Amino acid sequence: MEVASSKLMPELFEEILPKHRFAVIGGPMLADEIMADLRAACVVASKDMVFAEEIEALLSSPLFRIEPSSDVTGVALAGVLKNIYSVSLGIADGLSLSGNEKGWLVSRAINEMSRIGEIFNVPIATVLGTAGVGDFIATGYSQYSRNRAVGDEIVKNGICKLPGEGLVSLPALLGRLKEDGTGFRLLDLVKRVGIDCEPAQAAFDHFFMNGK
Amino acid sequence: MEVASSKLMPELFEEILPKHRFAVIGGPMLADEIMADLRAACVVASKDMVFAEEIEALLSSPLFRIEPSSDVTGVALAGVLKNIYSVSLGIADGLSLSGNEKGWLVSRAINEMSRIGEIFNVPIATVLGTAGVGDFIATGYSQYSRNRAVGDEIVKNGICKLPGEGLVSLPALLGRLKEDGTGFRLLDLVKRVGIDCEPAQAAFDHFFMNGK
Secondary structure, three states: OOOOOOOOHHHHHHHHOOOOOOOEEEOOOOHHHHHOOOOEEEEEEOOOHHHHHHHHHHHOEOOEEEEEEOOHHHHHHHHHHHHHHHHHHHHHHHOOOOHHHHHHHHHHHHHHHHHHHHHOOOOHHHHOOHHHHHHHHHHHOOOOOHHHHHHHHHHHHOOOOOOOHHHHHHHHHHHHHOOOOOOOHHHHHHHHHHOOOOOHHHHHHHHHHOOO | OOOOOOOOHHHHHHHHOOOOOOOEEEOOOOHHHHHOOOOEEEEEEOOOHHHHHHHHHHHOEOOEEEEEEOOHHHHHHHHHHHHHHHHHHHHHHHOOOOHHHHHHHHHHHHHHHHHHHHHOOOOHHHHOOHHHHHHHHHHHOOOOOHHHHHHHHHHHHOOOOOOOHHHHHHHHHHHHHOOOOOOOHHHHHHHHHHOOOOOHHHHHHHHHHOOO
């Protein structure tokens, strides 16, 4: 998501390169695992479905599952959301949350992701699918992920504003959602801890014990 | 879910005890964690919302988040689904899946859970919420969970039909969904591996490389 405009990448491409066809790719593709010959999966989305299927035919292999899609906006949005919500799973790790708390946190993340998808008018299957929940869980539970590590380090080292895609795009997303801290309480938690440098445990306690 | 009738518990209660008010409870409440004074969360659902709120007032504490709800069917269904899909995460552990594969698998599980919720006509927020996804993730990632362990042991020991709520209720759910192995492919995978004793790696490979 472009910080200045709060626009998703395909929205920019359509403005800048209106005559070009392009595809957006998203999904659980942790690079360290791919380099170790482990399997990965992704969605390739293009408004030109034939183009998406051409890419599928080109890249698909027994190690690489490709799902063609026409939902360009949904896949781009899913990529933004999974980075931000992965920071929240890093915060969870930093706080050594119980399994019960962490399960509850994941449900809040996926609930918010699906509601943000509705606001962007994308099919819920994209947000709940490979590029959304699939990449969120792979990233948020991985030792290799920068965004998860950012959340973890912020808590353990008592610092904030660490570089990472999730925290960079969060203000742009909040601006676009016109979010005031009440509609998407987990986004608000990530902002308070990751950007405003509030103490993580108190912010999580407030989040856990209040609101829907 | 009652095996003989494929009915959910509140459906049975309404038949047997039509004049009694009752509530259904569901959510990430791993007992070992609660005994260790770690926090847990749940939904308390009753058609009588005042009754649900009375239970909330009675049980709520700084260690126990209670969410009152009127979606009795959704919470009961969520409890059935999280047990079955947690077996799939145990199978994933038994197969030592990559983080990418496991993230993808979780997205398939949540996609199927949300579609089954639609068939039962329950609000998607219940399935994506504390009693659904929340309990699924807590259970499916916990060393304390029987259903996760069942999936893991089936793969590692090459046996099947191990006792556990997930595998007991699976045939009843498949019967009620009139599932033939094509609509809910992850349910079908759990059945093939957990009940029909098919080799887990081959069944997973087929699941991963084919279909939507």
